[in-house]
Amino acid sequence: MQQRLIVGNLKMWWREKEEIETYLRQLNASWLRTDADVEYIVCPPQVFLDYVGQGVPQSVGLGAQDVFWEESGAYTGGVSALMLRSCGVKYVIVGHSERRMLGETDEQVGWKVVSVLDAGMRVILCVGETREERDSGRTVDILKRQLSLGIAGVDKVVLENLVIAYEPRWAVGTDRTPGSLEIRDVVDVIQSNLKSYFGQGAENVRILYGGSVHQENFSMVCIEPGLDGVLVGRESLDPESFLQLGRIS
Numbered sequence: 250m251q252q253r254l255i256v257g258n259l260k261m262w263w264r265e266k267e268e269i270e271t272y273l274r275q276l277n278a279s280w281l282r283t284d285a286d287v288e289y290i291v292c293p294p295q296v297f298l299d300y301v302g303q304g305v306p307q308s309v310g311l312g313a314q315d316v317f318w319e320e321s322g323a324y325t326g327g328v329s330a331l332m333l334r335s336c337g338v339k340y341v342i343v344g345h346s347e348r349r350m351l352g353e354t355d356e357q358v359g360w361k362v363v364s365v366l367d368a369g370m371r372v373i374l375c376v377g378e379t380r381e382e383r384d385s386g387r388t389v390d391i392l393k394r395q396l397s398l399g400i401a402g403v404d405k406v407v408l409e410n411l412v413i414a415y416e417p418r419w420a421v422g423t424d425r426t427p428g429s430l431e432i433r434d435v436v437d438v439i440q441s442n443l444k445s446y447f448g449q450g451a452e453n454v455r456i457l458y459g460g461s462v463h464q465e466n467f468s469m470v471c472i473e474p475g476l477d478g479v480l481v482g483r484e485s486l487d488p489e490s491f492l493q494l495g496r497i498s
């Protein structure tokens with residue numbers, strides 16, 4: 250069994266550098282009490298990648314929240330996979346619902362996935378339905394489309410670098426989480442689709458759950474068979490609560 254993966258998506262919550270100093274101080278202090286056999290990743294805003302990368306405990310890995318798909322060129326505001334790699338980034342979140350809501354397409358998500366894998370990093374591809382899509386019975390169709398276009402350019406050789414995060418849009422940033430049966434159904438859909446795309450080797454792709462994960466619901470979410478960890482938003486802003494997730498069995 251692979252090590253459980255706990256990823257903190259710090260989004261754009263910090264306002265200034267002083268807040269990061271406090272965060273890093275607390276993270277290092279809490280880390281001393283952590284002996285969980287878990288892979289922890291923190292994903293700060295890109296402008297602070299270097300700063301956070303130098304301040305986190307050595308065993309905590311660095312992730313990025315997004316990437317632009319081209320390697321280099323006249324793309325104002327863009328940050329490429331190669332740039333992220335040179336900052337020490339190991340994982341890149343791609344296709345987060347908060348990016349999709351701003352107009353990112355499934356095709357663009359697929360290009361981003363390829364650029365991250367080509368640069369030798371790991372990619373966390375987010376998929377998930379809206380409330381309206383779920384209520385109208387379209388969850389499976391939406392997931393299949395997001396998955397098939399998201400992984401269209403993925404080579405079987407690099408499957409252990411692919412992570413899928415199921416993040417129902419209606420749960421992200423709210424107090425709602427799906428029931429365990431709903432999560433299990435979606436994990437089944439993801440697993441069977443991965444199997445039909447990749448055949449043997451599909452089991453090397455790790456699957457996370459994300460959307461309002463906190464200490465109280467972590468056990469429920471993480472006992473689901475087929476889940477390899479979680480993608481956490483708000484709870485990751487408090488280092489002690491974030492690390493505590495890995496201590497809960």
Ligand code: PGA
Pocket residue numbers: 258416420421422423459460461462480481482483484
């Ligand atoms: P949340 O965010 O935990 O604050 O719901 C999760 C995410 O967006 O990855």
